[in-house]
Amino acid sequence: MKNIKWVFVIYSIAAVLAMCGIGIAVAMRSIPVALIAMLALIFVMGNGFKTKKKMREKGLL
Template identity: 85%
Template sequence: MKNIKWVFVIYSLAAVAAMCGIGVGVGMRSIPVAAISILALFFVMGNGFKTKKKMREEGLL
């Protein structure tokens, strides 16, 4: 439990929320909601991978 990187937990929960948003958008047959959720997913996952790379280069992982 002491080795948990909380920033990655937050990124993963945000990515799951974006994926749920895609499902909601499809269920509502709303293209804007689905599109915004897809963009949010790309943004969140991209930032997560960028943060992981930065932390790996700094020796924090």
């Protein structure tokens, strides 16, 4: 349990929730909600990859 990077767990949960939001939007046939969920997914995954790069450069991974 020591090696868990909790920030990445939070990012991954947020990404899964955004993906679920896309599925819910499709079920609701709501284009605006789908677009918001897609933007949220792009934002969360982008921040996750950016954080991983910064941590790798600092030698924390």
